[in-house]
Amino acid sequence: MPQLLWDASALAKGYAPEVGRATVRALLAAPQSVSMLLSYVNYAETCAVLRRQLNRGVIDFAAFSAARSLLRSDVFLRPNLHIMELDGTVILASIALIDQHNLNATDAAILYAYLDYAQAQAAHAPKSVLITCDVRLIGAATAEGLPTLNPETFPLADVSAFLASA
Amino acid sequence: MSVDVYVASKAPAADKAALLQILDDVDARAGIVFDPDMTAERLDALMQTQRIRPEDNIFSRDILRARYEEA
Numbered sequence: 001m002p003q004l005l006w007d008a009s010a011l012a013k014g015y016a017p018e019v020g021r022a023t024v025r026a027l028l029a030a031p032q033s034v035s036m037l038l039s040y041v042n043y044a045e046t047c048a049v050l051r052r053q054l055n056r057g058v059i060d061f062a063a064f065s066a067a068r069s070l071l072r073s074d075v076f077l078r079p080n081l082h083i084m085e086l087d088g089t090v091i092l093a094s095i096a097l098i099d100q101h102n103l104n105a106t107d108a109a110i111l112y113a114y115l116d117y118a119q120a121q122a123a124h125a126p127k128s129v130l131i132t133c134d135v136r137l138i139g140a141a142t143a144e145g146l147p148t149l150n151p152e153t154f155p156l157a158d159v160s161a162f163l164a165s166a
Numbered sequence: 167m168s169v170d171v172y173v174a175s176k177a178p179a180a181d182k183a184a185l186l187q188i189l190d191d192v193d194a195r196a197g198i199v200f201d202p203d204m205t206a207e208r209l210d211a212l213m214q215t216q217r218i219r220p221e222d223n224i225f226s227r228d229i230l231r232a233r234y235e236e237a
Contacts, residue, residue, distance in 0.1 A: 012229055017220040020226075046229075065201075067209055069201040072193075076186065134233070
């Protein structure tokens with residue numbers, strides 16, 4: 001079973017009517033044997049996009065409040081979802097990814113931490129897969145050897161097989 | 167309640183109870199009454215009333231615009 005490394009661009013789809021929403025919800029509902037990782041920054045980024053849609057009148061407060069509740073439960077109440085902290089050493093080292101892939105500072109730090117996490121896993125550990133619909137991040141991750149899954153293009157029907165894969 | 171933290175650094179992991187207290191405070195300041203029983207199906211029903219076209223990918227595109235001006 002793969003380990004899922006979440007990016008906010010994909011996670012946000014789980015809280016709104018969007019292309020790929022069903023795939024995201026199916027991934028989030030993966031059995032507890034599937035380990036997931038999310039950075040604090042990505043959690044805050046997802047909270048922020050919900051707030052912006054409320055402030056713009058795209059969603060009402062009831063929908064906003066419900067989405068924030070579900071997001072909080074998904075991230076903090078799932079025993080198989082782990083939260084990742086980034087410190088100064090990671091941020092400084094990630095500047096190499098900014099230089100190489102033209103990423104912004106936050107994305108570079110998160111990608112660096114995910115790459116570090118993936119490389120730290122034992123050889124027999126499940127493969128780590130970055131879940132994102134950020135094309136720039138997909139390009140950078142692919143170039144660095146980290147597999148990706150874009151829920152906008154990944155069929156719901158294939159999720160079970162993906163989660164069962166090595 | 168489990169809140170596992172992977173630290174991509176040498177810094178100590180945050181205290182779990184402290185994290186949840188922070189979230190309670192954040193929600194209270196926003197007027198959100200955290201509903202631990204919220205489900206994707208209930209959220210779906212609420213979102214159906216918001217006149218959002220799924221093909222616009224409003225939320226995820228907004229995240230990309232916040233990251234990159236040209237997105």
